[in-house]
Amino acid sequence: MLDRKYILDHLDAVRTNCGNRGVSCELDRLVELESQRREKLVAVQELNRQANEVSKSIGKASSPEEREQRKEEGRRLREAKDKAQTDHDALDAEALTIQKTVPNMAHDAAPVGVDDKANLEVRKGKHAPRALGFKAKDHVELGQDLDLIDFEGGARTTGAGFYFLKNEGVLLELALQQYAVQQLRARGFTVTTTPDLARDEILEGIGFMPRGPETQVYSIAESDLSLVGTAEITLGGLYSGHTFESEDLPLKLCGISHCYRTEAGAAGRASKGLYRVHQFTKIEMFAYSLPDQSDAVLEEFCQIECDLFDGLGIPYRVVDTATGDLGGPAYRKYDLEAWMPGRGDAGEYGEVTSTSNCTDYQARRLNCRYKVKGEKGTKFIHTLNGTAVAVSRAMIAVMENGQQADGSIVVPEALRPWVGMDVIGPKA
């Protein structure tokens, strides 16, 4: 969330930003509420001060009568304070509700536009899409022919959008995890495995809505826990409430988790196979950084994603995400879209990773701060996240790009140490 004072001081810029993002917020109401709240706050503090003064004088009262009289005065002041406090809290709560709906500001260079049509391609990967010379199969067909994925089994046991990986499909999943984790470790990331559940309060801090009709997450009944949609949630929660020493930043973390998504409202965008599933494994990058480091860390995350997909020999393009497609917390976001030969009529790009600089938008809710030695006070850190490998979508790209005329799949060299073979299939 944005700082309330910032919103008031930069009302025009915030309003413009909301417009660019296609979000409507009751900014005028917020301004009104906040000015009323400030007044109440001053009143509360003044009453408190008076009451404290009276309380202090009671111990020094010279007679029982005077003591009783002072007590009565104290009671009266506290009562008045409580009333003012209640008013203040109501104003504060309503202001907060609006404040939470205001999206982060956007980077000056982020393309302006209300949806993904305005996304700007900024670069392409090392490898160009390969001319197959035969009619490409999609990963669903490949997975079925080579006995790598069982969608029906997933639907029977759990529901549509769930699946079993089988045989070499499992080896691919594990290999992709190993590949990403090894690369990140070599680049100074602290690798972690993370809880698949998190408190609702943490989800909110990251910018997810844990409950309610619009929610994208599964919640656990009779608890304040939800299944995480990404390790970004748990990695961001890891240091909630923490104050970092500036010299310890940036802190780069890599987290392995399962990701659970209801995909509510995605019915119209339904797609086959692994592309939009309710559960997948993801290797996530996350960073806590100083404000003046976050632009560079975003570029670094993007470069790592590029290196990972270049290393797999997969063609892709990078897009600079338009304001309307950023989501609430992001200040700037790059998506990697991998070439998927089996998609559409003759292949299409499909999003495989995404990296965002959320500046202090998440940190404010999570109360993550930093302190500079020798300086007074603390400031909010910046948070960034990026997908190293979302296994399900990476598998689509690996399978479809590696397919050969005989129906087999060439395993990318980088994955062979873990898959243990050069080619998957074909099945006799």
Add this chain to the structure above:
RNA sequence: GGAGGAGUGGCAGAGUGGUCGAAUGCGCCGGUUUGCUAAAUCGGUGAUGGGGUCAUUCCCAUCCGCAGGUUCGAAUCCUGUCUCCUCCGCCA
């Protein structure tokens, strides 16, 4: 799952109703002293929010895991909750 115990400033650790934002020690910052280092010694040293001077400053409110309650007044008493430790049971 059962029974106990504990959560205080960067750390250790006092504090069981008012003078406590909180002793003391360590650490940290600055001064003095000393060929250098070390030691000694003196002083300073939390955060958040609000207000006035809008300049270095000053004033106020809040904060002792978190949320409530009792009271004129709570680190201190009560309730709930989270976390940690010990013992027992169970278990991959």
